[in-house]
Amino acid sequence: MPVGRMCLVDVALIGSLGDKVSTNYMKNNSRASLILNCIFWGIIGTLVAAIMIFSKKKFAVQEIVIDYAVFGAVNVAVFYINYIFLIPELIKKRKQYLWFIVCFILLIAVSVAIKVAVAKFYPEYVLQYKADDKIQHIPLASYIISVVFIAGFFLVSSSVIKFAVDWFSNERIQRNLESEKKDMELQFLKSQLNPHFLFNSLNNIYSLAYQKSDKTADAILKLSEIMRYMIYESNDSWVSLNKEVEYVESYVELQKLRFKDGASVEISINGVIDGQQIVPLILISFVENAFKHGVANDPSDPIKINIIANQKILHFSVTNKKNTTNKDAIGGVGLNNVERRLQLLYPERYKLNIVNTPTHYTTELMLDL
Secondary structure: OHHHHHHHHHHHHHHHHHHHHHHHHHHHHHHHHOOOHHHHHHHHHHHHHHHHOOOOOOOOOOOOOHHHHHHHHHHHHHHHHHHHHHHHHHHHHOOOHHHHHHHHHHHHHHHHHHHHHHHOHHHHHHHHEEOOEEEEOHHHHHHHHHHHHHHHHHHHHHHHHHHHHHHHHHHHHHHHHHHHHHHHHHHHHHHHHHHOOOOHHHHHHHHHHHHOOOOOHHHHHHHHHHHHHHHHHHOOOOOEHHHHHHHHHHHHHHHHHOOOOOEEEEEEEOOOOOEEEEEOOOOOOHHHHHHHHEEOOOOOOOOEEEEEEEEEEEEEEEEEOOOOOOOOOHHHHHHHHHHHHHHOOOOOOOEEEEEEOEEEEEEEEEEOO
């Protein structure tokens, strides 16, 4: 496809895709966030339960309330203040890394202050423990160090989880947007085929009508059959190879009606066509190109269409004698269009070879089915 046309496609896609970015981001972000948060707190909860179950120490009710309710709430608050506010606002949105470090340290300081204050009020539940039937005291400095470590652990954990969630979400969004862009571009390319084909066919029928040919009615009937395939059956992502070949044959029959003595076309079909699937309207552009730019009424040098198929490979080729009086550029929208579709739908699975000699033009397509 020409660069200018591709630019128009990209511009057209931006508006449609842009509206989906925030929705997809929120949806994917929420799901990933929920999963990782559940895993993290599940691990923390399991560790706490294991300590309480397997520890030989008998926990007083007040000790459980202080250690796991009050201090637990402080740890959760530290985690989610960083997760919900600091990282999204200071790092993601404002890029204020220095302020983030300051707030990070302040959160640790506040957490330590709250826990030390509780420890001062209830030292028997926080700073004391019983060992060998003796009451042991925890030095305040050691306790502060442990509290700083715990607060840092929850802050670092929330940061890691938040960045992981954003990374996974962005990766998924990127893949979704690329897939959506590909689908929309394919729809755009496919939408070009119908008007392009219809334009050429109507020109042919106009020529018949202008000549007051008796073939005009047959041409219109044949065109209606072809358009039925294009409008209804080709809307599927894949069609049977047999239907696509029948469509090519119908198109050739339509083209033959243009000529008084019929067009000179040889169609050769070899191999087995039985159940293989192919992208619709992928072959017709090569045949259109042959009729538009080639000589179709020379019995000594007919248009040759060769189809060889098995369950895995399709070989499709079209050869035509050049029409030296036709000054249009060979290829045009049709071949540019089909080549772009091949790139999108059959990446690494096709080979397109074009042989352009002074007298003949040949296109060969090898396709992995």
